[in-house]
Amino acid sequence: MPELPEVETVRRRLERALRGRRLRRVHVVDDPIVYDAVTPAAFARALRGQRVVAARRKGKHLWLELDRRPWPLFHFGMTGWIHLDSGGLDRRFTKLVLETDDGTRAVFTDPRRLGRIRLQDDPPAERPIAELGFDVLEGVPAPRDLHTMLQRRSAPLKAVLLDQGVFAGVGNWVADEVLFQAGVRPQRPASSLSIAEVRALRQSLLRIIRKAVAVGADDARFPASWLFHHRWGKRADAYTSRGDQIVHETIGGRTTAWVPKRQR
DNA sequence: CTCAGTGTTCAGTG
DNA sequence: TCACTGAACACTGA
Numbered sequence: 553m554p555e556l557p558e559v560e561t562v563r564r565r566l567e568r569a570l571r572g573r574r575l576r577r578v579h580v581v582d583d584p585i586v587y588d589a590v591t592p593a594a595f596a597r598a599l600r601g602q603r604v605v606a607a608r609r610k611g612k613h614l615w616l617e618l619d620r621r622p623w624p625l626f627h628f629g630m631t632g633w634i635h636l637d638s639g640g641l642d643r644r645f646t647k648l649v650l651e652t653d654d655g656t657r658a659v660f661t662d663p664r665r666l667g668r669i670r671l672q673d674d675p676p677a678e679r680p681i682a683e684l685g686f687d688v689l690e691g692v693p694a695p696r697d698l699h700t701m702l703q704r705r706s707a708p709l710k711a712v713l714l715d716q717g718v719f720a721g722v723g724n725w726v727a728d729e730v731l732f733q734a735g736v737r738p739q740r741p742a743s744s745l746s747i748a749e750v751r752a753l754r755q756s757l758l759r760i761i762r763k764a765v766a767v768g769a770d771d772a773r774f775p776a777s778w779l780f781h782h783r784w785g786k787r788a789d790a791y792t793s794r795g796d797q798i799v800h801e802t803i804g805g806r807t808t809a810w811v812p813k814r815q816r
Numbered sequence: 817c818t819c820a821g822t823g824t825t826c827a828g829t830g
Numbered sequence: 831t832c833a834c835t836g837a838a839c840a841c842t843g844a
Binding site (some may be wrong): 585627630631663664665666704705706707711804805 | 839840
Binding site (some may be wrong): 554555558591612626629630631664666668669716724727806807 | 825
């Protein structure tokens with residue numbers, strides 16, 4: 553379930569587990585779809601024996617800084633993940649295992665194979681990270697600047713929130729939660745928002761991202777008032793904690809859960 | 817058997 | 831070129 557809060561949570565775990573450690577073993581699985589523009593063998597060769605300096609992230613992309621380039625870069629797609637607790641994993645979906653000199657293991661898995669493993673000399677300067685907009689944890693523009701950016705976009709706000717070239721790290725659940733908490737209808741043209749609405753949207757975004765990251769993306773610890781707890785399973789009897797009805801429709805090409813009574 | 821899905825990319829259109 | 835839309839990708843689980 554990888555949107556920014558989930559990826560940031562993995563980044564922090566990886567940094568704690570791998571920082572300063574040497575990669576003793578690199579086990580790769582032959583998968584020409586998940587390994588993008590690099591063969592698994594070449595990927596393994598580049599990593600083996602290197603020391604991990606840091607774990608970095610921008611938007612939903614995660615990479616390891618090693619003491620020698622190139623560096624490994626990960627994107628999780630819809631179903632990818634990196635596990636540090638390798639117990640109970642379904643071996644069918646394992647694409648990569650990194651083992652450090654102290655025996656720690658990090659396992660990349662992805663059943664649906666929409667995730668990507670890459671090898672790059674300078675990830676922030678190369679595609680796809682170079683094409684990202686601002687990271688919604690690190691650098692959301694001031695309300696006036698954000699308003700100016702949105703003025704130029706006629707697409708539904710939901711679609712613009714999902715545009716990684718603008719809001720890097722926002723995914724389907726975060727977008728719906730932001731729109732719900734800001735009280736804005738998802739189908740509104742982005743250009744139609746007033747400065748006051750942009751301010752509310754921005755505040756909701758910051759609050760949601762910071763809270764989700766603070767609780768380690770553990771949804772059981774998301775506030776009870778969040779739409780998140782009620783949005784799953786397109787059931788006609790879905791209601792918010794305040795008893796308002798939730799509707800589901802496709803907006804911006806994605807299933808969108810929203811509350812007509814609260815969003816204008 | 818059918819369909820939805822916490823994402824991205826590409827083709828087609830205006 | 832750019833913005834926008836919808837389909838494609840790939841696969842599991844309900």
